[in-house]
Amino acid sequence: MHVPSQPLSALVNTSRWKLSDTNLQTRCKSQLDQDGVIVLPEFLTPDAIHTLQQEGLDNQSKAYYTQTSHNVYLTPNDDQYHNDHPRNIQVESSKGCITTDQIPENSPLKVLYGSVEFTDFLCAVLNEQALYEYADALSSINLHYASEGQELGWHFDNSSFAITLLIQKPVDGGVFQYVENLRQSNADDWNFDGVASVLKQESAVKSLEMNAGSLVLFRGRNALHRVTPTKGNTTRMLAVLAYNSTPNIALSESARQTFYGRL
Numbered sequence: 001m002h003v004p005s006q007p008l009s010a011l012v013n014t015s016r017w018k019l020s021d022t023n024l025q026t027r028c029k030s031q032l033d034q035d036g037v038i039v040l041p042e043f044l045t046p047d048a049i050h051t052l053q054q055e056g057l058d059n060q061s062k063a064y065y066t067q068t069s070h071n072v073y074l075t076p077n078d079d080q081y082h083n084d085h086p087r088n089i090q091v092e093s094s095k096g097c098i099t100t101d102q103i104p105e106n107s108p109l110k111v112l113y114g115s116v117e118f119t120d121f122l123c124a125v126l127n128e129q130a131l132y133e134y135a136d137a138l139s140s141i142n143l144h145y146a147s148e149g150q151e152l153g154w155h156f157d158n159s160s161f162a163i164t165l166l167i168q169k170p171v172d173g174g175v176f177q178y179v180e181n182l183r184q185s186n187a188d189d190w191n192f193d194g195v196a197s198v199l200k201q202e203s204a205v206k207s208l209e210m211n212a213g214s215l216v217l218f219r220g221r222n223a224l225h226r227v228t229p230t231k232g233n234t235t236r237m238l239a240v241l242a243y244n245s246t247p248n249i250a251l252s253e254s255a256r257q258t259f260y261g262r263l
Contacts, residue, residue, distance in 0.1 A: 171232025
């Protein structure tokens, strides 16, 4: 990926978030390890937010829209269980998406994504040795659109961490909700009872408060989470910055076809 030359201070609120500060890195890592999530409010400068909102609007017509039914484990249904079992219960997800190659070359998203200072900060907080972009041309940076009624259904992530930036907040709805430590994926723990309790709205869930310009780091492999339906005529826009712990990894062709409608 070509990385435009632009100082990080033009994009990131470095007076509040000095990414090279080891004390900040340690505090963020501690909170992420404890809570599974951390929000850095006012991470982007107002000018960067405005630029990204305009970019999003200008490129929204290029978005590929999907509406899918899936279980919370993002796996094929299992015939050993009935359809209303937590293993097979279907939830709905719908969104639009533009991909790395559709994002302008001089976009603040590409500047931030390729910044050594930013990736060094992420490595320190996520306890990774290095982070690498995707080998395919679509998957490293995605901008997601959720217009009125669109949502992200309850699910566990397959990846160990997610990095997102809220670009535009809707009038109402579009709330990120989660239940941390609901399962232990490494122990092949499904926790059907816990999942059923959440799906039946019998369990307390947490909500993240965030405004445009917030950076969120989230560990979603063991935390059940969703984004509630957007309400109102302001589209929710969220940038997903996706990295790998090893180089030369591409999203599978089947996944690219499903998520982006092309290879």
